[in-house]
Amino acid sequence: MRMDPWRLTGLRLLVLVVAIGIWHVLTDPDLIPPFYFSDPARAAFFFGRPFKVFGTIIDWFVTGEIFGHLAITLLETALGFVVGAVLGLGVGLWLALSPTASAILDPYIKGFNSMPRVVLAPIFAVWFGLGVWSKVALGVTLVFFVVFFNVYQGVREVSPNIIASARMLGAGPRQLLRSIYLPSAMSWVFASLHNAVGLAFVGAVVGEYLGSARGVGYLILQAEGTFDINTVFAGILVLTAFALLLDMAVGVVERRLLLWQPKMSETEPT
Amino acid sequence: MAEASVPALALNDITCRFAARDGGEPYTAVADTTLIVRDGEFVSVVGPTGCGKSTLLNVAAGLLAPSAGIVEVHGERLLPELGVNRRAGYMFQADALMPWRRGIDNVVAGLEFRGVPRAQALRQGEEWLRRVGLAGFGDRYPHQMSGGMRKRLALAQTLILSPDILLMDEPFSALDVQTRQLMENELLALWAENRKSVLFITHDLEEAIALSDRVVVLSAGPATRPIGEFTVELSRPRDVSEVRMTPGFAELHREIWHAMKEEVLKAYARQRAA
Incomplete structure (x- = not known):
C-alpha cells in the first residue's frame, strides 16, 4: 500500500497532536474532575504538563542554556563511539585472524559481554572523575562489544574464494588485511552502526545521570532532585529528538559508504 | 626448440588425501595423477562431478599442497609453503x-x-x-x-x-547457453592473441572439445586418475558453435564419451547410494 507522502505526514502529525492533547487534558487541573487523584494538581505533579514542558524546552534554546549541555553529551557520544569502534575493529581483526589468541580469550570476552556493563559507571566515575571521560569510558564498553562481534563475524565470513583469488592475484598478508579483511569487516561494522551510535548515546546519558556537572543527563538529574517533573520531561524530549537526528545522520553515512551492497530491489519505482 | 621441451605446467604423481572429519579413513580425492600442459597448449580436463577436478587445479595453483607428488612450473618446483604459483592466473567457478x-x-x-x-x-x-x-x-x-x-x-x-599459465575452474558453468558460447569464443580470441598455457576444468565434454588442443578424461572419485587422453585436431581459429557441427567433432565426441560413460555412470551410482 502506498500513501501520498503529504497525507502520511499529516496523519503522523495528527497522532502527535492527539497524544499531546490527551496528555494536556488529563493533567490540567482546571479541565477535568479529579477521578484518580484526590488533589487536582496531583496528576500534573506526576506527569508534568505539556505546555510547561515545551515552555522549558523553548526557554533552553532561547537563552542558549541547553547548548553547552548538549555539546557535552554529543561530544561524549562521539568520543565513546569512535574509541569503542576503533578498539572493536582492531581487537576483532586481531582475534579473527589469530585462532590461538581467540581460543585463549574466548571465555573472557563472553564474560565481559554478559556483564551488565552499566554497573561499571560508578567505577569509571572513580577512575576518570566526573568529567567527560568517565562517560566516554562507559560508552566505549557498550560500543566495543557490538563492533567487536560484528568485525569478528565479518572476517570469519569472507568467502574463501575471494581470499584465494586475491592470493592468486599476488596479495601478501598485509594486502589481504587491507584489501579483503578490512573492507569486509567494515561492512559488518556499518551494519551495526545504528546500534553502536545508540549505545554510545546511552553510555553518555547514563554516565551523566549517575554523576556529572554538565550535560543533558545532568539537567535531568538536577530537575529530578527538585521534583521538577516538567524539566525532566523536557530533557527526555530533547534527548529523544537528538537520538533521532543522530540515527538519521548515521543512515546518510551508511548509504554513502555501503553503495556497493546489493539492495533487495534495484528497480526504479514507476 | 629447447624451450618447448620444458612444459609450462607439470603435475607429477600427485596424490591428495583429506583427513576425514569424523576421524575415520582419510579420503583420497586424487591418486597418482600425472598431467602435463605444454607451453601455449590449451588442455581441458573432463570428468564426472565430484571427481576432484578442482582439487587438481588448486594443487596447480599452489593453493593446496599435495599429499605426495611434485608440481613443476616451467621446470621450477612449486612449493605451496613458499606461496602460490606466481606465474598462474586462476579463474574460479564461483564469483571471486x-x-x-x-x-x-x-x-x-x-x-x-x-x-x-x-x-x-x-x-x-x-x-x-x-x-x-x-x-x-x-x-x-x-x-x-x-x-x-x-x-x-x-x-x-x-x-x-x-599470467603464463591460466587455470580455469568451470568458469562458465553458471552462465546460460548463449552467453556461455559468447564467452567461450571471446576466451579463444584472447587466448589466440598470445597463446598462454591453459588448464581448463569442465564437466561439459562439448565445451572441452570445442576449446582445447587436448582433452584429459578423469575417472570417477574417490582416487581419481586420468583414464584417457585425446588430441583435438580441429583447425583453429574455431567458432565454438560452428565447430560442434563438423564431422570431426562428432567423431571425437563419440570416442571420448565412450571412454567417459562408464565413469559417469559409476559416479552417478555412488551418488545415488550415498
Whole structure:
C-alpha cells in the first residue's frame, strides 16, 4: 500500500497532536474532575504538563542554556563511539585472524559481554572523575562489544574464494588485511552502526545521570532532585529528538559508504 | 626448440588425501595423477562431478599442497609453503570478485598488489575492460552486473597480469547457453592473441572439445586418475558453435564419451547410494 507522502505526514502529525492533547487534558487541573487523584494538581505533579514542558524546552534554546549541555553529551557520544569502534575493529581483526589468541580469550570476552556493563559507571566515575571521560569510558564498553562481534563475524565470513583469488592475484598478508579483511569487516561494522551510535548515546546519558556537572543527563538529574517533573520531561524530549537526528545522520553515512551492497530491489519505482 | 621441451605446467604423481572429519579413513580425492600442459597448449580436463577436478587445479595453483607428488612450473618446483604459483592466473567457478570494489578497481587489483602506480594501472585496466567488452561499465559494482558481465570482469582481472599459465575452474558453468558460447569464443580470441598455457576444468565434454588442443578424461572419485587422453585436431581459429557441427567433432565426441560413460555412470551410482 502506498500513501501520498503529504497525507502520511499529516496523519503522523495528527497522532502527535492527539497524544499531546490527551496528555494536556488529563493533567490540567482546571479541565477535568479529579477521578484518580484526590488533589487536582496531583496528576500534573506526576506527569508534568505539556505546555510547561515545551515552555522549558523553548526557554533552553532561547537563552542558549541547553547548548553547552548538549555539546557535552554529543561530544561524549562521539568520543565513546569512535574509541569503542576503533578498539572493536582492531581487537576483532586481531582475534579473527589469530585462532590461538581467540581460543585463549574466548571465555573472557563472553564474560565481559554478559556483564551488565552499566554497573561499571560508578567505577569509571572513580577512575576518570566526573568529567567527560568517565562517560566516554562507559560508552566505549557498550560500543566495543557490538563492533567487536560484528568485525569478528565479518572476517570469519569472507568467502574463501575471494581470499584465494586475491592470493592468486599476488596479495601478501598485509594486502589481504587491507584489501579483503578490512573492507569486509567494515561492512559488518556499518551494519551495526545504528546500534553502536545508540549505545554510545546511552553510555553518555547514563554516565551523566549517575554523576556529572554538565550535560543533558545532568539537567535531568538536577530537575529530578527538585521534583521538577516538567524539566525532566523536557530533557527526555530533547534527548529523544537528538537520538533521532543522530540515527538519521548515521543512515546518510551508511548509504554513502555501503553503495556497493546489493539492495533487495534495484528497480526504479514507476 | 629447447624451450618447448620444458612444459609450462607439470603435475607429477600427485596424490591428495583429506583427513576425514569424523576421524575415520582419510579420503583420497586424487591418486597418482600425472598431467602435463605444454607451453601455449590449451588442455581441458573432463570428468564426472565430484571427481576432484578442482582439487587438481588448486594443487596447480599452489593453493593446496599435495599429499605426495611434485608440481613443476616451467621446470621450477612449486612449493605451496613458499606461496602460490606466481606465474598462474586462476579463474574460479564461483564469483571471486571483491563486491566492495567497482569494476575497474577489481580489474586493477592484481596490479595494485604488485605495486604498479595507480595511473598506469588504471590505463591498463580501462584497456582490459574494453577488450572484454565492458568499456564504460568500470564504475559499476559487481552486484550491478549480470552473470556474464561478472565473468568478463573476472577474466580481465586475471588476464591483466598476463599470467603464463591460466587455470580455469568451470568458469562458465553458471552462465546460460548463449552467453556461455559468447564467452567461450571471446576466451579463444584472447587466448589466440598470445597463446598462454591453459588448464581448463569442465564437466561439459562439448565445451572441452570445442576449446582445447587436448582433452584429459578423469575417472570417477574417490582416487581419481586420468583414464584417457585425446588430441583435438580441429583447425583453429574455431567458432565454438560452428565447430560442434563438423564431422570431426562428432567423431571425437563419440570416442571420448565412450571412454567417459562408464565413469559417469559409476559416479552417478555412488551418488545415488550415498
